[in-house]
Amino acid sequence: CILQCFLSLTVFGRAIHAIARISDEFWFDPVEKGLALRSVNSSRSAYACVFFSSMFFQHYCWTAVSQPCQKEQQLSLPCKLIIKSVLPVFRCVNVLERNVEKCSISTNPNDHHITFQLLCRHGVVKTYNLSFQECDPLQAVFAKHMCPNILKVHSRLLADVMVHFPTSQEEITLSVTPMKVCFKSYTEEDTDFSRTMLTEIQLSPEEFDYFQVGVDSEVTFCLKELRGLLAFSEATSVPVSIHFDTCGRPIAFSIEDLLLEASFILATLCEAEKKAASPEPACCPQPWDR
């Protein structure tokens, strides 16, 4: 059995919501050092991982499950949950902090159940029992430190930029040179310009806390998937780091502090690949560890 209680419900709830934008299911992976939540979308073009260190929780107790055969290494048991079942637990994140005094999560591997229990005001206790599936671990491998372009900025700036795009905007293009940074609506070759409104935002490098552009590049990624991370990082007020390369190579948005680490890795469109009409819509972060 594994038991945890939260320090910050808002942050945890926002993380769940952010991951929900990627896919309907997520991996719940408690390890000795903390809890990892991971998700990947069906087309393998977006991957999210949020890791809460044990210090994030008021009380974190993790016991390795003993294997029947002692020669085998003790592995943590990641399990897969359907997000839709978990979201109601953390709905109305803002209201949650006020009403809920304590939240605890416990797992019972024998039972294949995870229990979320919220102890609310006035003695109300809400218990959610969710079943999970055992599955193979999921981990994307992405060499962030090898990226020539790194930008670091407070999430407020990114949110201020994204507000100019309509909520229906699917993809946007980030274009950088050492002199300027530009976010613009993505247009394909066959876009009907007479019907589409295009938006472009230009920023100067000075607005970024850290600005390194090794190679001029223009990368296009899915904005919808990113919005979840932006809401999450605003809750934590940790700055967002953006690591990327040229088009076709993945782009990683990450936040990191003492208590948690989160990475959202999105595939970027590559014009050359599109013309070749490859089956996948975009390149994947590679390789996938299975």
Next chain:
Amino acid sequence: IVNTIAKLAKTCILRLTVCKLYFILSDKVANGGASMWCELSQGNFFDEYQMEGVAAEHNEIYLELVPENLSRALKTAQSAKAVKIKLTNKHCPCLRVAVELPSLSSSSRIVTHDIPVGVIPRRMWNDFREPSMPDFDVSIYLPVLKTMKSVVERMKNLSNFVVIEANLSGEMNLKIETDLVSVTTHFKDLGNPPWASEDGCQSSAQSRDLESMAEACIDIKKLQQLLAGQQVNPTKALCNIVRKRIVHFILLHEEVSLQYFIPAIA
């Protein structure tokens, strides 16, 4: 103003002349027969205004656009240092709205929105002439728009049509009738504009009984859209009713005038 227009029409015509801008909606079937004429002086809004029409004798430009797009682009400009609007032709003609926003660093942020527009050729300009004031039966000042709006909004839940009737004694009624219920809201002491005293306009009005009501049944949604778009109380608001034919609303603000025609349902 653009927000108001955006609530009234999905697409409309923007006519630019040297002194004025006009937002026009013509009474085609697609608009449900309603038409609109909104006029404003460029001097009240723009620090700099330069335009060149099709030809010297016809120094005007007619553009077709989606006001919702313009409204969205202008939302960006709420805390702007400067806004520039240009008509350009990239992939297709568009209005480029360039907004300079303040930022934490020394150089500003620049947000550009390209709104696609259609240029209307000169031969079609006649479709968009200013509608003339109809020969109305009654002309009356409107009640406080906020009150009228909340009445109409609640009526909208009950019926698709509303009968608007008024007389020359400053009384107006809004009536709806369904199988289950009928609701009438009465407004009194509204006052009538002094058209009747002007020459030739309504010679028959003087002989008309001041108490008799002129009524027209109109689509309630159109009325609600018009009222919903008004965020500020106009300097003058009145309507002219042509019995069973059309209701003509005139809303005047300091800088802009808006006329909206809603045809009566038979």
